[in-house]
Amino acid sequence: MCNPYLKSKTQVGFSSFGSAHVLDFVLRAVRPALDAAWCQKWLVHRRIRPEEFGGRIHHKLTGDANYPIHPVVLNSNALSKTYEKYKTYLLPQAFAEACPTHPEYPSGHATFIGAMVTMLKAFFNESFVITDPVVASSDGLSLESYDGTLTVGGELNKLAYNIAIGRNTAGVHFRSSAINGMLLGEEVAIGILRDYQTTYNEEFEGFKLTKFDGTKITI
Structure with missing residues (x-):
């Protein structure tokens, strides 16, 4: 987790390292990610659905x-x-x-969720254990205690994969488009974080996150 204000007794993050910063960066990654996906769709691959x-x-x-x-x-x-x-x-x-009428590869949904989730990983503690997690019952009418350990990082990865793979289940994408779309979005988000990393006045060790392939990086 990168927030330099966590150990401060007198200040909290606001315009930088506060909620506005997090929300801005999560949304800031969406359009560049889609631009990257559409470049690959139209100018490189043009793969059929x-x-x-x-x-x-x-x-x-x-x-x-x-x-x-x-x-x-x-x-x-x-x-x-x-x-x-x-x-x-x-x-x-x-x-x-x-299916949509534009080319198939990579998945736009996978690309932008890959970018958004990467941004969230950069701001939050991926190893944080979620307390008292619950799951839906088999009939979907109630909640039951989850017998296991859930972390913020694991849940963010599941969110990304569910959105990406869900488009495959619907029949509009191939699996390679989901996986590689997520990786493309991840690279877009990392590029944005790298561009901003040196602009902060706070004592800042860098953004730390775990990539989808398990590699831990500091930006």
Whole structure:
């Protein structure tokens, strides 16, 4: 945790290292992260969505077109189960409006949540143990005590992964887009923190955080 005011008996953080600072930096990371994602989407990769890829699979298996698709995909159990239920090889979608029309890689949601969570890690004690955690009951109607240890860092990582991977579950992204989007957002946030690190008048040891790959860094 980087706050230089934690040990002060006379001052607290406000415009720097206070709540306004934290909220500003968490939101400050969003647009640059999305800019980075859209640069990769349009100017580098332009990768099709799972829905479009499902269309290619469908047309290949029905003989309407011929695409170079790996046999592992064409022979997967998921395809046979999809056809058994829907009478089509098209990829089912969670959204009625189907997938977005811009390129797939990387995930914009994964990129901006990766950046936001990285900012939160920089300001808060990741090893702090959450007291008396609870989880939803199996029927979802009540809360039950959680038998285990939850930390701020662990919960922030789960938040990032849930938002990123949730887009895969919906059928609009591949797993690589979620994981690499988070890493791209993380780098954007680290870059912002690095730019600001030398601007503070307080005695400041730097921002300390744990990256998604487990590496501990000080900025």
